[in-house]
Amino acid sequence: MTYPRVALIGLGLIASSMFWAMRRAGMDSHVTGYARSASTRDTARRIGLCDTICDSAEAAVRDADLVVLAVPVGAMGAIAATIAPHLKPGCTVTDVGSVKASVIEAVAPHLPNGVNFVPAHPMAGTEHSGPESGFASLFDNRWCLIVPEGAPEQATAQLESYWQALGASTERMEVAHHDLVCAVVSHVPHLIAYTMVGVADDLRRVSDQEVIKFSAAGFRDFTRIAASDPTMWRDVFLTNKDAALEILGRFTEELFALQRAIRTGDGDTLFDYFTHTRSIRRGIL
Ligand code: NAD
Known part of the structure; x- marks a missing residue:
């Protein structure tokens, strides 16, 4: 089952590739996006990235069933604190950060009860960055490591299916x-x-x-x-x-x-x- 509404926070290489991969997979999710800089948001609008580009992270996550944190790992905690009061009960929050222990430590304390946190890390990338660098096949035949850390099984399995639809193989791994x-x-x-x-x-x-x-x-x-x-x-x-x-x-x-x-x-x-x-x-x- 795909997520009806997906929010992408941070609109760089990984988030933009996720959006194009979702479209390639035929997912009809409504996708909202947010990036900190106005020029990145303008670029995203110009190239048709996401269905709606929002001017705040709070607006982007409202009603989202899946929230993807795709900002540099040092920015994850602050973003989590900002969006936490606006998350829909029962939604899943995930991240794509290259490091997991520090992201879990920074993000988890902010999330309210009833929100599932399922950290993930797609092992795919290029040396390019920004909203225009993404492409649909980035995750093809790559691993996406899932670090459930106590997340409910149903939420973890749903995120695995989502990443598999984006082209990746998934494997669960312990954080350290x-x-x-x-x-x-x-x-x-x-x-x-x-x-x-x-x-x-x-x-x-x-x-x-x-x-x-x-x-x-x-x-x-x-x-x-x-x-x-x-x-x-x-x-x-x-x-x-x-x-x-x-x-x-x-x-x-x-x-x-x-x-x-x-x-x-x-x-x-x-x-x-x-x-x-x-x-x-x-x-x-
Ligand atoms: P990127 O530089 O292409 O994009 C980052 C995006 O986040 C930009 O749109 C930037 O404007 C936005 N941003 C930065 N700080 C922000 C903040 N405080 N609030 C809101 N938006 C902010 O980066 P990327 O390569 O897409 O990496 C994103 C995440 O994915 C990182 O955590 C990185 O560790 C992880 N990752 C990257 C790669 C890779 O090879 N590039 C691979 C796997 C995972």
Whole structure:
């Protein structure tokens, strides 16, 4: 069963892709949208995103059966506090944040009894942001992790069906495990990509023009995600601190081991390491 009325709060890559995916799936839900900036709301109206663009979050969520919080994770708590008095009893509130423990901590205390909170995280994205960056197939063949944390079974199952209709496969996950998994597969890789661009920029003996000109040799592919939105990624690291630091520590250990192998001319260690990691990487489509 789809939701008759859906409110999208935050109209960036994820929310706009959800809207187009809902339309592609033939869902006839009435969709309201809200973003903080007037220019984003104007853009959304111009491109036909949502049935109604509201000038306040309160107006957008009124009567909604599903409310999707699709703002940077650091903004989730304040939005939840704003909309809480205006939520329809029995509705489901979900989010799409890349971090779960801190979002649950920030959002759950504001929600009134009788409102179901089912956190979720679509594992899909691009380096682009804003209302014009969304597209209907973003979630196709991607995972959407559902972190029910005590939400009623019926509300959780309905949200799973909704995400499956948008093209994703769903899997339930415990909150701390979610944050650790995402630190490994997403958060720290983004940090390393940002760092690699920083290193190239800092290296005065290689000019920016040379980096751009010769970047096909690994740099371009490897650092694509360093073009991602800085607000989103600042919030991810501020809110997934423990897991990010744990994975960063492991990464640093591996890097030091390889640094030592290079310095000492230990080709066997390098070869074995690359052989092992290549076989793992080749298993990822
Ligand atoms: P985005 O930058 O494309 O869009 C964010 C939207 O939120 C913008 O419309 C912005 O105007 C609005 N916004 C920001 N602060 C706000 C506030 N205080 N109140 C109301 N609106 C506000 O971001 P996105 O990529 O769509 O990310 C949204 C959420 O999805 C984030 O929590 C992010 O962690 C999560 N996410 C992102 C990706 C990705 O790869 N981009 C993947 C999975 C999950």
